Amino acid sequence: MKEKMKRLERELKRLEALQADGIDVSEAIDKRKLELKALKVDFPMDAWDRVIKARDAKRPVASQYIESLVEGFMEFHGDRRFGDDPALIGGVGWIGDTAFTILGQEKGVGTKERVKRNFGMLNPEGYRKAQRLMKQAEKFQRPILCLVDTPGAFCGLGAEERGQGQAIAESLTIMAGLEVPVITIVIGEGGSGGALAMSVSDEVWMMENSIYSILSPEGFASILWKDSSKAQEASEVMKITAQDLESFGMVDRVVKEPEEFSIETLPSVIESIREMIVETAAAYQALPVEALLKKRYEKFRAMGKVSEKEGME
Amino acid sequence: MLFKKRTYATIQLPKTKEPFVQTEADPISRGEVIPEGDFHKCPNCGEIFYAEILKTTEGVCQKCGQHLRLGARERIAQITDVFDEFHMRMEETNPLDFPGYEKKLASYRERSQEEEGVITGVAEIAEQRCILAVMDAGFMMGSMGSVVGEKITLAVERAKAEDLPLIIFCASGGARMQEGIYSLMQMAKISLAIEAFSKAGGLYISVLTDPTTGGVTASFAMQGDLIVAEPGTLIGFAGRRVIEQTIRQILPEGFQRAEFLLEKGFVDRIVPRNEMKETLSGILRLHGGIR
Numbered sequence A: 001m002k003e004k005m006k007r008l009e010r011e012l013k014r015l016e017a018l019q020a021d022g023i024d025v026s027e028a029i030d031k032r033k034l035e036l037k038a039l040k041v042d043f044p045m046d047a048w049d050r051v052i053k054a055r056d057a058k059r060p061v062a063s064q065y066i067e068s069l070v071e072g073f074m075e076f077h078g079d080r081r082f083g084d085d086p087a088l089i090g091g092v093g094w095i096g097d098t099a100f101t102i103l104g105q106e107k108g109v110g111t112k113e114r115v116k117r118n119f120g121m122l123n124p125e126g127y128r129k130a131q132r133l134m135k136q137a138e139k140f141q142r143p144i145l146c147l148v149d150t151p152g153a154f155c156g157l158g159a160e161e162r163g164q165g166q167a168i169a170e171s172l173t174i175m176a177g178l179e180v181p182v183i184t185i186v187i188g189e190g191g192s193g194g195a196l197a198m199s200v201s202d203e204v205w206m207m208e209n210s211i212y213s214i215l216s217p218e219g220f221a222s223i224l225w226k227d228s229s230k231a232q233e234a235s236e237v238m239k240i241t242a243q244d245l246e247s248f249g250m251v252d253r254v255v256k257e258p259e260e261f262s263i264e265t266l267p268s269v270i271e272s273i274r275e276m277i278v279e280t281a282a283a284y285q286a287l288p289v290e291a292l293l294k295k296r297y298e299k300f301r302a303m304g305k306v307s308e309k310e311g312m313e
Numbered sequence B: 001m002l003f004k005k006r007t008y009a010t011i012q013l014p015k016t017k018e019p020f021v022q023t024e025a026d027p028i029s030r031g032e033v034i035p036e037g038d039f040h041k042c043p044n045c046g047e048i049f050y051a052e053i054l055k056t057t058e059g060v061c062q063k064c065g066q067h068l069r070l071g072a073r074e075r076i077a078q079i080t081d082v083f084d085e086f087h088m089r090m091e092e093t094n095p096l097d098f099p100g101y102e103k104k105l106a107s108y109r110e111r112s113q114e115e116e117g118v119i120t121g122v123a124e125i126a127e128q129r130c131i132l133a134v135m136d137a138g139f140m141m142g143s144m145g146s147v148v149g150e151k152i153t154l155a156v157e158r159a160k161a162e163d164l165p166l167i168i169f170c171a172s173g174g175a176r177m178q179e180g181i182y183s184l185m186q187m188a189k190i191s192l193a194i195e196a197f198s199k200a201g202g203l204y205i206s207v208l209t210d211p212t213t214g215g216v217t218a219s220f221a222m223q224g225d226l227i228v229a230e231p232g233t234l235i236g237f238a239g240r241r242v243i244e245q246t247i248r249q250i251l252p253e254g255f256q257r258a259e260f261l262l263e264k265g266f267v268d269r270i271v272p273r274n275e276m277k278e279t280l281s282g283i284l285r286l287h288g289g290i291r
C-alpha cells in the first residue's frame, strides 16, 4: 500500500508539472488526489513518515511557539558559569494570566540561524542555563514549560571537557526535586538524554508527529545492524512515535497537528493548547508540594517492564 | 590543534561482541573480564599472565598497572567482608517486542549465570554496613534495561528505608537498545530515587569503573555525593568515534580517562583497586559509620 501511495504521489507531481506548463490534466490530478486521500485514511502514517515530519525544516520551532503562545516574553541569558548556549532559549512570560518560566530547545529557522543554534544540540552550558532558570522558577513559585526539540545533546570535545554527562545528570536531579509544576511538550525531535534532561516533568505531551527516542534511528541502525542506511527499518522497531509512547503510558497527551504544520498553521495549534497548559499547571500547583513530588516520583517509578518470577524475596 | 592520525581510530571491533551504545572504546580500554582460561593478555601492554596470578593481583597488570575489567562477583569478593544479595528474580519482558531479544538475554544469562547486568545487596565493608550495587560490563556490555534500572532503584529505596549509605559501582556501555525508550526512562527513575534519598540525608558514593559511558554517565554515575574512579577508567557521555565524526578531529590521548576527568573537576578522587576497600570504608566512617 505504501508503494501505491508513493506511486500516486509521483504521478501527481508529474501531472502538476504538466499542468503548470499549460497542459490541462486537471481531471487526472483530481482523480489521483481523491485516491490518495482515501488511502491516507485507511493507512495512517508509519514511523518513518513521522520522523520526516518531526525533522521537517518548515515545522515550527521553539522560538515560534514562544512567540505565538507567550505574551511579553523576556529572554534571560547565560548559565553564570561558562557562557550562553544559543541552542536553549530561556525566559519568563505570560501564558493567559499566569507567569511561566519557559525553556525551549531551539533549532532555528534558515541555514544561518540553524548553524548558530547548533541545530538544537545543547552544550553543557545549555543544560546549566536551564537548571538556573528552573531553580529561579521554583524560588518565585512559577510553573515551568519546556519545549523539547533536539537531535540529542551535542557530542563535541568541549562538551565532554565541560561535563556533558554531569550536566544532564544534574538536570535530572534538579527536575526530580522541583517544587513547582513542570510541563514538557516534545514539539519535534526528542533525542535521548538531551531530551530527557528537560522531560522529568509532571506532564509530558507530544505533538502528533513528534518523536522521542533513545537514539536517532540512524544511530540505532548503525549500532545494532552496522548499517545506518537501515534507519527507516529501525524507526519502526524502535517505537518512537507519540502514539507509541502514549500507549506505553509515558506521554500524557498527544496534541493534534494540522495536515500542513508550519508557521502559518501554528496559531490554530497554539489556541488548542493554551488553556490546557494554564489549567494543567494550575491543577498541579494546587497540590501540596509533598503530593506534587510524590506524584512525579510515582509517574516515573512505574516506567520499565519487568516480570517477577515465583518466590521473590 | 591538530593531532597525528592514529591507526586505532579505525580498528574494527570483534564481530561477536555486543556493540557499545554511543560509545566505542579504543583497544586500550577493552580489557576483558578475567576469563576462565589459563592465560590472559593485558590489553594495554600485551603482557601474558596466568589467570591465577592475575587473580592474586586483583586483576591489575603487574607490568603496566592497567586495571583490567572485573566481573561483578569478583568485585564484590574484593570489596566486601559480608554480602547479602537481594535476590530479585526479575526478568525482562521485551517491552518493544524486539526481534531476538529474549534469545540474546537467555544466552547472556547462561554464559554469566547471572540474571542481569547488576548485582545488589547489603554489604559490610570493614565493619561498615551499606547498600551496594555492582554493575557488570560483561553482561550485554553493561547496558541499562528495565531490570538493571529496577534493581538499582530498589537498592536506592532500600538504602533510604534502612538509613544506610549507598555505593554503586558503575560500568556501562550505555543504553539497552532493545528496550528503546524504556531504557532511557530508567535514567529518570533512578535519578528520582537518588534525589529522594539525598534529600533524606543519605550518603551516596559513586565508583566509576571501566567503562562508564552514555546514559549511566548522564545520570547516577555523576549524581554521587562523592565520585571516585579507578585509574585509567573510560568515563564519558558520547563515544570517541561519535565525537571524532562530529568535530572531524582525532581526540588527544587520555581523553575521557579518569585522570582527565579529575583534571577537569568531575571526579573527587582516583583510587587504585588495592586501596578501594580502605578508601570506601574510610569515607563511610567519616559519614557517621562505626569509627
Ligand SMILES: [Zn+2]
Pocket (backbone or CB within 6 Å): B042, B043, B044, B045, B046, B047, B061, B062, B063, B064, B065, B066
Ligand atoms: Zn599491562
